[in-house]
Amino acid sequence: MTEAGRSHFWHSDGRRLSGLSTLLLLLPFFTIIAFVFVYPILQLLVISILEPHPTLDNYARVVENPVHMRVLMRTLWTAMLVTALSVVLGFPVAYYMSRAKGTVAALVAVCVILPLWSSVLVRTAAWSFLFQRNGLINSALMSLGLTSQPFKLLYTQSAVVIAMTHVLLPFMILPIYGALRSIPNDYGRAAAVLGATRLRTFLEVILPLSLPGVVSGSLLVFLTALGFFITPALLGSPQEMMISTLVSKQIREVLDWPFAAALVGVLTVFVTLLAIIFSKMLRFDRLMGNAS
Amino acid sequence: MKPPTDRGSLALGAYVYAVLAFIIVPLVIVIPMSFSQNDYLAFPPSGFTLKWYSEYFDSRQWRAATWLSVQVALLTALFASVIGTAATYAMIRGHSRLVTAFQIALIGPIIVPHIALAVGLYLFFQTIGLSGTIPGFVLAHTVLTLPFVVFTMAAALGKVDANLEAAAMSCGATRFQAFRLVTLPLVLPSLASSALFAFIISFDEPVVSFFLSGVRQKTLPRRMFEDIEQNLTPVIPAIATLLIMLSILILLGAHVLRSRSVTR
Known part of the structure; x- marks a missing residue:
């Protein structure tokens, strides 16, 4: 490094790090990713096909047992439902946010960003309070005379879907907001000048240009929802497990490692394949850029 | 219109x-x-x-869980921001032949379900004795927070003109001096806010903590999980309120840092 400083005055290479320095600076990063991320996951995948002996039996048990198949289907369906709900709820918020100015804009941004940076457990606990037999939702329904008996809300799949939508909604809103913000204002104005109504401007100019944000947000929500653990574990019914709660049960109660590893394998391979196929449309940098 | x-x-x-x-x-x-x-x-x-608050502060178990989470989050913030900044700097100023590997290493921990990493680490750390230990939690949380540090630092370092360092070096500064005296002060607010974010992600991280926690070493999220799962005591709203206040403080801190940033 000292040599680089001495040897040249205004040499263009002076701006570039030497190969050795680059390597040394990257070494801790790649070491920790290799040992604390890649290795543990590869080890699970290896276990899933090598134990108790080299076999695909563990995977066969996932797809051949109707109970396990139902868990997979329920997980897939829940993730799709949460994604669809997030688009429907999130798009108008993102659109409104992209147009708002001053205090209103700040207020909306706080409402979207604060939940993102608060504990998933806090949000899940809040829903657990709301869904209790004598919780706020049931008391409100009963005092409005809409029902005489409290509904069973907690430990149902509906509770899981509502709470997961709540937790994942910011991941939908922020990418759509990012896409909407990158549309130059002139486009809308140009359409208006040319005589388009506001609805037509929205449908033919704004909506198509915001689609990359919708796709990116949907992928993010869908992929995260597939492996979601805390919310189904605390609000879902033990009779209606999702893949992550089934994995947890296999490890903590049944102690069936090869089968748990196969379940993790199915989930990880599926999510990774989707991420690779759609890699061009995933924009993670946007999440951070907006959050800070 | x-x-x-x-x-x-x-x-x-x-x-x-x-x-x-x-x-x-x-x-x-x-x-x-x-x-x-x-x-x-x-x-x-x-x-x-205020009895639910005093119940939280008086409970030895809650205090132990909180203290464990504080230690883990502080160390994670330190490790992730240093390792992440070093790597980002190398990618921006170095010969970037590892771009693809770097990107995969960044997106991997975000995409791969946390349950998969949690189960994998549970098995791995059990065999090498890191399960339920502070180094174990810190290593796991560093992996989960590195992408966020790198995204923040890439945005900040990308805006620092490489000519500034080149100028310092042509005046006789070493590469490290040029970084420390020219670049680092410019990106310091971003570095601090990435450390804040790493802290809060680690402090609130539930899934990996859930599997890595032992019978004695339980993080705050793991203790909360058990409480919500078993009896949902009135201490939970008190802790939740404190955690929301913490999130607000972190976001305010990041906001102040951002408005001070030269490179924003």
Whole structure:
């Protein structure tokens, strides 16, 4: 490094790090990713096909047992439902946010960003309070005379879907907001000048240009929802497990490692394949850029 | 464009505020609950008491879990911001032949379900004796927070003109001096805010902590999980309120840092 400083005055290479320095600076990063991320996951995948002996039996048990198949289907369906709900709820918020100015804009941004940076457990606990037999939702329904008996809300799949939508909604809103913000204002104005109504401007100019944000947000929500653990574990019914709660049960109660590893394998391979196929449309940098 | 007074805009506004209420009400509802005297589930809450807060602060178990989470989060913030900044700097100023590997290493921990990493680490750390230890938690959380540090630092370092360092070096500074005296002060606010974010991600991280926690070493999220799962005591709204305050403080801190940033 000292040599680089001495040897040249205004040499263009002076701006570039030497190969050795680059390597040394990257070494801790790649070491920790290799040992604390890649290795543990590869080890699970290896276990899933090598134990108790080299076999695909563990995977066969996932797809051949109707109970396990139902868990997979329920997980897939829940993730799709949460994604669809997030688009429907999130798009108008993102659109409104992209147009708002001053205090209103700040207020909306706080409402979207604060939940993102608060504990998933806090949000899940809040829903657990709301869904209790004598919780706020049931008391409100009963005092409005809409029902005489409290509904069973907690430990149902509906509770899981509502709470997961709540937790994942910011991941939908922020990418759509990012896409909407990158549309130059002139486009809308140009359409208006040319005589388009506001609805037509929205449908033919704004909506198509915001689609990359919708796709990116949907992928993010869908992929995260597939492996979601805390919310189904605390609000879902033990009779209606999702893949992550089934994995947890296999490890903590049944102690069936090869089968748990196969379940993790199915989930990880599926999510990774989707991420690779759609890699061009995933924009993670946007999440951070907006959050800070 | 027309001023937004027509029916469509009003409907949009009403819809948006309904969704925002859906987002924010469950979060703030725990605050009045935490001060409620009798039945904490009853709404509106009755009376005013701080007993749930003192129950939290007086409990040895809650204090131990909180202290463990604080230690882990502080160390994670330190490790992730140093390792992440070094790697980002190398990618921006170095010979970037590892771009693809770097990107995969960044996106991997975000995409791969946390349950998969948690189970994998549970098995791996059990065999090497890191399960339920501070180094184990810190290593796991560093992996989970590195992408966020790198995204923040890439945005900040990318805006620092490479000529500034080249100029310092042509005046005789070594590469490290040029970094320390020229670049680092410019990106310091971003570095601090990435450390803040790493802290809060680690402090609130539930899934990996859930599997890595031992019988004795339990992080705060793991203790909360057990409490919510088993009996949902009134201490939870009090802790939730404190955690929300912490999130607000972190976001305010990041906001102040951002407004001070030269490279924003």
